[in-house]
Amino acid sequence: MARTISTLFFLLPLLALLGCEDKPDTGDTTASETDTDTDTDTDTDTDTDTDTDTDTQLETGETGDTGPVYAGVDDLVYGDLVITEIMADPASVTDAKGEWFEIYNAFGETVNLEGLVVQDDGSNDFTVELELLLESGGRLVFGVNSDTEQNGNLQVDYDYAGFSLSNSSDSIYLLNTASVLLDEVEYTRGDAAGEFPSTAGAAMSLHPSAEDAVSNDDPGNWCDARSTYGDGDLGTPGEPNDSCPSLTDSDGDLFTADLDCDDADPEINPGATEIWYDGVDQDCDGWSDYDADLDGFDSAEHAAGDDCDDTDASINPSAEDIPDDGIDQDCDGVDATDPYADVESLAEGELVITEIMKNPSEVADETGEWFEIYNVSGRDLNLLGLVVQASSFTFTVEADLEITDGGYVVLGANDDLALNGGVDIDYEYGPLLLDNGEDFLLLSNSVLDVDGVEFDVGIIFPSSPGYSLTLNPDNLNAVDNDEGAYWCDASTEYGLGDHGTPGAENDSCPSAGDADGDGFSIDEDCDDTDPTINPAAEEIWYDGVDQDCDGWSDLDADYDTFDSDGYGGDDCDDTDPTINPAATDFPDDGIDQDCDGVDATLGAALSVEDLAYGDLVITEIMQNPAVVDDSVGEWFEVYNDSGLDVDLDGLQVYDEGSDTFTVTGELLVEAGMRLVFGRNADPLVNGGVNVDYEFLDEMQLANGYDELYLANTTELLDAVVWDDGATFPDPSGASMNLDPDHTDATANDDGSNWCEASSFYAPGNAGSPGLVNDECGVGVALSHATDIQPIWDAQCSGCHTGGAASGGLALDDAYDQIVNVASNELPSMDRVEPLDTAISYLWQKLQGTQADVGGSGDQMPLGSVLSDEDLTSIQSWIEEGAEP
Numbered sequence: 001m002a003r004t005i006s007t008l009f010f011l012l013p014l015l016a017l018l019g020c021e022d023k024p025d026t027g028d029t030t031a032s033e034t035d036t037d038t039d040t041d042t043d044t045d046t047d048t049d050t051d052t053d054t055d056t057q058l059e060t061g062e063t064g065d066t067g068p069v070y071a072g073v074d075d076l077v078y079g080d081l082v083i084t085e086i087m088a089d090p091a092s093v094t095d096a097k098g099e100w101f102e103i104y105n106a107f108g109e110t111v112n113l114e115g116l117v118v119q120d121d122g123s124n125d126f127t128v129e130l131e132l133l134l135e136s137g138g139r140l141v142f143g144v145n146s147d148t149e150q151n152g153n154l155q156v157d158y159d160y161a162g163f164s165l166s167n168s169s170d171s172i173y174l175l176n177t178a179s180v181l182l183d184e185v186e187y188t189r190g191d192a193a194g195e196f197p198s199t200a201g202a203a204m205s206l207h208p209s210a211e212d213a214v215s216n217d218d219p220g221n222w223c224d225a226r227s228t229y230g231d232g233d234l235g236t237p238g239e240p241n242d243s244c245p246s247l248t249d250s251d252g253d254l255f256t257a258d259l260d261c262d263d264a265d266p267e268i269n270p271g272a273t274e275i276w277y278d279g280v281d282q283d284c285d286g287w288s289d290y291d292a293d294l295d296g297f298d299s300a301e302h303a304a305g306d307d308c309d310d311t312d313a314s315i316n317p318s319a320e321d322i323p324d325d326g327i328d329q330d331c332d333g334v335d336a337t338d339p340y341a342d343v344e345s346l347a348e349g350e351l352v353i354t355e356i357m358k359n360p361s362e363v364a365d366e367t368g369e370w371f372e373i374y375n376v377s378g379r380d381l382n383l384l385g386l387v388v389q390a391s392s393f394t395f396t397v398e399a400d401l402e403i404t405d406g407g408y409v410v411l412g413a414n415d416d417l418a419l420n421g422g423v424d425i426d427y428e429y430g431p432l433l434l435d436n437g438e439d440f441l442l443l444s445n446s447v448l449d450v451d452g453v454e455f456d457v458g459i460i461f462p463s464s465p466g467y468s469l470t471l472n473p474d475n476l477n478a479v480d481n482d483e484g485a486y487w488c489d490a491s492t493e494y495g496l497g498d499h500g501t502p503g504a505e506n507d508s509c510p511s512a513g514d515a516d517g518d519g520f521s522i523d524e525d526c527d528d529t530d531p532t533i534n535p536a537a538e539e540i541w542y543d544g545v546d547q548d549c550d551g552w553s554d555l556d557a558d559y560d561t562f563d564s565d566g567y568g569g570d571d572c573d574d575t576d577p578t579i580n581p582a583a584t585d586f587p588d589d590g591i592d593q594d595c596d597g598v599d600a601t602l603g604a605a606l607s608v609e610d611l612a613y614g615d616l617v618i619t620e621i622m623q624n625p626a627v628v629d630d631s632v633g634e635w636f637e638v639y640n641d642s643g644l645d646v647d648l649d650g651l652q653v654y655d656e657g658s659d660t661f662t663v664t665g666e667l668l669v670e671a672g673m674r675l676v677f678g679r680n681a682d683p684l685v686n687g688g689v690n691v692d693y694e695f696l697d698e699m700q701l702a703n704g705y706d707e708l709y710l711a712n713t714t715e716l717l718d719a720v721v722w723d724d725g726a727t728f729p730d731p732s733g734a735s736m737n738l739d740p741d742h743t744d745a746t747a748n749d750d751g752s753n754w755c756e757a758s759s760f761y762a763p764g765n766a767g768s769p770g771l772v773n774d775e776c777g778v779g780v781a782l783s784h785a786t787d788i789q790p791i792w793d794a795q796c797s798g799c800h801t802g803g804a805a806s807g808g809l810a811l812d813d814a815y816d817q818i819v820n821v822a823s824n825e826l827p828s829m830d831r832v833e834p835l836d837t838a839i840s841y842l843w844q845k846l847q848g849t850q851a852d853v854g855g856s857g858d859q860m861p862l863g864s865v866l867s868d869e870d871l872t873s874i875q876s877w878i879e880e881g882a883e884p
Contacts, residue, residue: 068110070109070110070111070112070133071107071109071110071111071112072111072112072114072115073111073112073113073114073115073116073176073177073182074115074176074177074178074180075107075111076107076111076176076180076182077180077182078180078181078182078183078213079106079182079183079212079213079214080105080106080107080111080182081103081104081105081106081107081111081116081174081182081183081213082103082104082106082183082206082211082212082213082216083101083102083103083104083172083174083183083184083185083206083216084102084103084104084139084205084206084211084216084241085101085102085203085204085205085206085225085235085236085237085241086101086102086165086172086185086187086203086204087099087100087101087165087203087204087233087235087237088165088166088167088170088187088189088204089167089198089200089201090152090200090201090233091200091201091232091233092152092201092230092231092232092233093150093151093152093231093704094702094703094704095164095165095167096144096145096164097144097145097147097150097151097152098143098144098145098151098152098154098233099143099144099164099165100141100142100143100144100151100154100156100203100237101141101142101165101172102139102140102141102142102237102238103134103139103140103142103174103183104137104138104139104211105134105135105136105137105138105139106137106211106212106213107136108136109136110133110134110135110136111133111134111136112131112132112133113128113132113133113134113140113158114128114129114130114131114132115127115128115176115177116128116132116174116175116176116182117174117175117176117177117179118142118160118163118172118173118174118175119163119173119175120163120170120171120172120173121170121171121186124162124163124164125162125163126160126161126162126163128158132157132158139238139239140157140158140238141154141155141156141157141158141237141238142156142157142158142159142160143156143158143159143160144159144160144161144163144164145159146159148230151230152229152230152231152232152233153229153230153231154229154230154237155237155238156237157238167189167198167200168188168189168190169187169188169189170186170187171184171185171186171187172184172185182213183213183216184213184217185216185217186217187204187219187222189204191852194219194220195219196219196222197222197223197224199224199234201232201233201234202224202225202226202233202234202235203224203225203233203234203235203236203237204222204223204224204225205222205223205224205225205235205236205241205242205244206221206222206241207221207222207223207241207243207244208240208241208243211241221244222244223242223244225241225242226242226259227242242256242259243256243257243259244256249263250263250264251263251264251265251266251269252266253266253267253268253269253271253272253827253828254269254271254828254854255269255270255271255284255828259284260284261281261284261286262284266827267282267827268280268281268282268284269283269284269828270283270284270285271283271828272284272827272828273822274287274289276289276290276292277289277290277292277299277302290302290303290305290310291305291307291310292310292311293307293309293310293311293312293313293315293316294313295307295313295314295315295316295319296316296318297310297316297317297318298310300331306331307331308328308331309331314329315327315328315329315331316329316330316331317330317331317332318330319331321335321336322336323335323336323337323339324336324337324339339380340380340381340382340402341377341379341380341381341382342381342382342384342385343381343382343383343384343385343386343397343445344385344445344446344447345381346377346381346445346448346450347377347448347450348448348449348450348451348478349376349450349451349477349478349479350375350376350377350378350450351373351374351375351376351377351381351386351443351450351451351478352373352374352376352451352471352476352477352478352481353371353372353373353374353441353443353451353452353453353471353481354372354373354374354408354470354471354476354481354506355371355372355468355469355470355471355490355500355501355502355506356371356372356434356441356453356455356468356469357369357370357371357423357468357469357498357500357502358434358435358436358439358455358469359436359463359465359466360421360465360466360498361465361466361497361498362421362466362495362496362497362498363419363420363421363496363498365413365433365434365436366413366414366431366433367413367414367416367419367420367421367431368413368414368419368420368421368423368498369412369413369433369434370410370411370412370413370420370423370425370502371410371411371412371434371441372408372409372410372411372502372503373403373408373409373410373411373443374406374407374408374476375403375404375405375406375407375408375409376405376406376476376477376478377405378405379405380402380403380404380405381402381403381405382400382401382402382403383397383401383402383403383409383427384397384398384399384400384401385397385445385446386401386443386444386445386450387443387444387445387446388411388429388441388442388443389440389441389442389444390432390434390435390439390440390441390442391435391439391440392432392433392434392435392439393432393433395429395430395432397411397427399427401426401427408503408504409426409427409503410423410424410425410426410427410502410503411425411426411427411428411429412425412427412428412429412502413428413429413430413431413432413433414428414431415428417495420495421494421495421496421497421498422494422495422496423494423495423502424502424503426503436457436463436465437456437457437463438454438455438456438457439454439455440452440453440454440455441453450478451478451481452482453481453482454482455469455484455487456484459484460483460484460485460515460529461484461487462484462487462488462489464489466497466498466499467489467490467498467499467500468489468490468498468499468500468501468502469487469488469489469490470487470488470489470490470500470501470506470507470509471486471487471506472486472487472488472506472508472509472512472513473505473506473507473508474508474512475512475513476506480513483513483522484515485512485513485514485515485521485522485528486509486512486513486522487509488507488509488510488511488512490506490507491507492507514528515528515529516528516529516530516531516534517531518531518532518533518534519534519536520534520535520536520549524549525549526546526549526551527549532547533545533546533547533549534548534549535548535549535550536548537549539554541554541555541557542554542555542557542564542567555567555568555569555574556569556571556574557574557575558571558573558574558575558576558577558580559577560577560578560579560580560582560583561580561582562574562580562581562582565595570595571595572592572595573595578593579591579592579593579595580593580594580595581594581595581596581612582594582612582613582614583595583612584606584610584611584612584615584642584643584644585599585600585610586600586643586644587599587600587601588600588601594612605644605645605646605647605668606642606644606645606646606647607646607647607649607650608646608647608648608649608650608651608663608712609650609712609713609714610646611642611646611712611717612715612717613715613716613717613718613745614641614717614718614744614745614746615640615641615642615646615717616638616639616640616641616642616646616651616710616717616718616745617638617639617641617718617738617743617744617745617748618636618637618638618639618708618710618718618719618720618738618748619637619638619639619674619738619743619748619773620636620637620735620736620737620738620757620767620768620769620773621636621637621701621708621720621722621735621736622634622635622636622689622701622734622735622736622765622767622769623701623702623703623706623722623736624703624731624732624733625687625733625765626732626733626764626765627687627733627762627763627764627765628685628686628687628765630679630700630701630703631679631680631697632679632680632685632686632687633679633680633686633687633689633765634678634679634700634701635676635677635678635679635686635689635691635769636676636677636678636701636708637674637675637676637677637769637770638669638674638675638677638710638718639672639673639674639743640669640670640671640672640673640674640675641672641743641744641745642671643671644671645668645669645670645671646668646669646671647666647667647668648663648667648668648669648675648693649663649664649665649666649667650662650663650712650713651663651667651710651711651712651717652709652710652711652712652713653677653695653699653708653709653710654699654709654711655699655706655707655708655709656707659698659699659700660698660699661695661698661699663693667692667693674770674771675692675693675770676689676690676691676692676693676769676770677691677692677693677694677695678691678693678694678695679694679695679696679697679699679700680694680696681694687762687764687765688761688762688765689761689767689769690769690770691769692770703730703732704724704730705722705723705724706721706722707719707720707721707722708720717745718745718748719745719749720748720749721749722736722751723751726751727750727751727752728751728754729751729754729755729756731756731757731766733764733765733766734756734757734758734765734766734767735756735757735766735767735768735769736754736755736756736757737754737755737756737757737758737767737768737773737774737776738753738754738773739753739754739755739773739775739776739777740772740773740774740775741775743773753776754776755774755776755777757773757774758774759774760872760876762868763868763871763872763875764875782873782876782877782880782883783877783883783884784814784815784819784877784882784883784884785815785884787873787877788814788873788874788877789813789814789815791866791870791873791874792811792812792814793811793812795861795864795866795870796811796860796861797811797812799861799862800812807824807825807857808824809824809831815884817831818831818832818842819831819832819834819882820832820833820834823841823842823855825841825850825855825856825857826841826850826853826854826855826856828854829841829844829853829854829855832878832882833878834878834881834882835878835879835880835881835882836878836879837875837878837879839853840878841853841855842860843874843875843878845857845859845860846859846860846866846871846874847859847871848865
């Protein structure tokens with residue numbers, strides 16, 4: 001790669017390395033310099049200002065300043081900083097959120113990196129613009145994003161902008177403010193000799209013994225990181241690097257001596273499967289061999305252990321025993337009991353306000369007000385600590401107040417039966433008054449609001465003096481009690497003559513949920529105060545009232561989503577849903593279907609400008625091919641749903657970012673047919689796709705979140721927005737496939753109508769470009785016995801049968817010999833790992849890629865290659881879970 005940095009840029013560090021230039025004199029900026037200023041100002045000003053400002057920031061340069069002074073970037077020469085780790089291609093997040101690199105301080109003392117310039121051979125660069133201290137021998141992580149919720153849970157010391165790391169070839173240069181080169185790494189990633197490692201999701205990691213500015217120029221000193229960080233990518237950001245296996249690995253198990261606890265035995269290494277209770281630490285984690293659930297306690301069945309269940313890490317002598325769950329979590333021989341849960345355990349809706357006496361008639365409000373709470377939590381509770389709030393007061397329950405599951409408690413202003421009208425009160429809160437008109441009650445703990453009721457003065461909620469507001473017994477939940485239609489005046493008399501059922505089951509409400517008595521509940525009735533408005537009413541069009549509660553515009557009588565042009569809309573015939581501005585105007589039929597004032601005339605094909613929303617439908621998206629790079633293998637498919645042939649010349653395709661292209665030239669798609677748009681039109685390069693229109697790099701389809709919009713010059717025709725697997729599928733090596741029963745521009749907005757394609761158009765990539773899509777939810781998983789064993793019998797039985805099978809692998813009854821069984825040739829990898837061909841060694845041998853993963857030997861079957869059909873079946877079987 002040609003460097004664009006000036007000759008002087010390189011001569012300065014070279015002269016320093018040859019001894020022609022010492023490190024810059026740090027003068028009086030070093031921490032050890034002693035300020036000799038002996039100024040003895042004897043000003044005896046007796047100003048008694050008692051300002052107690054406690055600002056302890058030291059003013060630099062003043063006599064007596066003892067604050068630390070650090071070396072700066074201009075004190076450094078070539079090699080004082082070393083680039084030691086580079087994450088150019090994260091897998092758990094996008095590059096734009098997860099890229100980072102690490103710098104190591106080889107200077108010998110702490111350095112303030114403020115002013116450090118980072119650039120590449122192109123236009124990418126940034127400058128550290130704040131104090132950033134790096135201790136001697138320490139490391140700092142520079143990342144494109146410091147938000148751990150977005151960047152793959154990576155801890156970043158300095159986040160930058162204007163700088164990105166190419167996945168193929170790029171460079172990083174570190175300079176001081178005088179443009180002196182401090183270190184550089186120029187990389188080209190690939191599998192060939194002299195190239196840097198290139199595994200997606202793994203940082204390029206410099207071997208620990210090569211952490212200097214000369215050794216890090218050699219690709220042979222770099223390897224893929226192997227330690228996991230954050231959300232699953234590999235690297236050691238901010239920590240000492242992994243050793244490179246090719247540099248120090250005595251037993252050839254791909255783990256170096258600094259990681260391998262027995263570098264003389266290839267069966268013992270950090271990648272090995274632990275065999276519990278045999279006294280050997282196979283996986284080198286240093287963990288007790290008698291603690292299989294990794295909870296820090298040895299099994300009670302081995303040695304002197306005391307873990308009563310060594311298969312569950314939540315069960316051990318230090319665990320908290322959850323009461324009454326039938327499990328002895330703390331291994332003391334009995335299950336704890338605790339009959340009452342506390343208020344802090346409550347979730348929203350687990351308490352329900354069911355009755356409110358805000359205005360008694362027989363006694364004063366100050367003594368006779370009360371309200372009732374019902375327990376729907378599923379457990380007994382102690383309401384000590386419950387907070388109760390109204391518009392004019394707040395109080396906290398300050399004593400034990402027990403309420404059983406399905407039980408009631410009554411809280412009142414006074415617990416004296418002679419004063420409160422004869423109410424048996426469970427908790428007295430004092431003379432705190434509810435408003436007799438509009439008010440609210442709210443129950444909460446320290447974390448959340450558990451339930452609340454906001455009542456009015458008889459508009460929706462009842463409000464009769466001497467009668468409690470009572471919630472209908474069929475609606476005792478924290479949702480229905482928000483609606484006045486489920487409340488009524490209590491009918492049962494208590495005590496001195498007021499009405500209510502404090503502490504007992506509520507009276508039924510005659511018309512609960514139907515305040516206007518029209519036979520429709522509040523959940524169905526859009527106006528529960530007017531009996532002429534309900535779902536069964538006849539709609540009167542164009543009067544501004546939704547009589548039938550269907551939510552439809554009152555100016556759209558034909559339900560085509562366009563209001564009548566007689567009432568301010570643009571529908572020229574509001575009696576026919578096929579006639580509206582979005583309709584396709586069929587040529588020469590004498591009808592103006594699209595309301596543009598004229599009937600279309602027949603031509604060779606519709607133009608893009610003739611189309612309306614829904615005439616084109618995005619039906620398939622390959623955003624993450626497996627066997628070729630995204631830059632050549634991405635494609636998407638568009639279906640013509642207009643009913644007529646269309647020339648797509650002028651179609652605009654774009655996303656919410658900067659990606660966009662416009663179709664130029666005639667591109668005819670017949671009615672009911674599909675066209676494929678791709679980044680590369682050569683099937684030999686793009687993974688076997690027949691592309692109808694090549695858009696090159698003008699549009700890139702992100703693997704996580706992205707969008708596709710189709711439009712003409714006046715309106716949107718279709719759009720799909722996918723969401724990194726939240727509702728849309730998130731496949732690798734398979735297209736996002738719209739179910740053929742949902743081929744329209746509204747249904748394709750819903751991720752549940754999409755699935756991973758199941759048909760393979762080439763080995764390793766599934767999809768149906770240009771063809772009718774696969775049906776979602778249809779298909780039978782391949783089985784080993786029916787679909788795979790016959791392949792072994794036909795192709796492999798000559799060498800892999802019986803006790804003398806080649807390589808110790810017998811395939812005459814293969815399932816138990818290959819699935820989740822370590823390979824003899826590469827013990828760190830199973831022969832077949834269900835769901836993942838990338839780490840299935842048998843698949844690598846069939847592909848001839850065994851050397852790429854650290855294996856050896858020849859491609860299998862020996863002397864031949866399986867057919868594409870057989871390879872596709874084996875791949876599908878593994879990726880579907882390797883069923884027996």
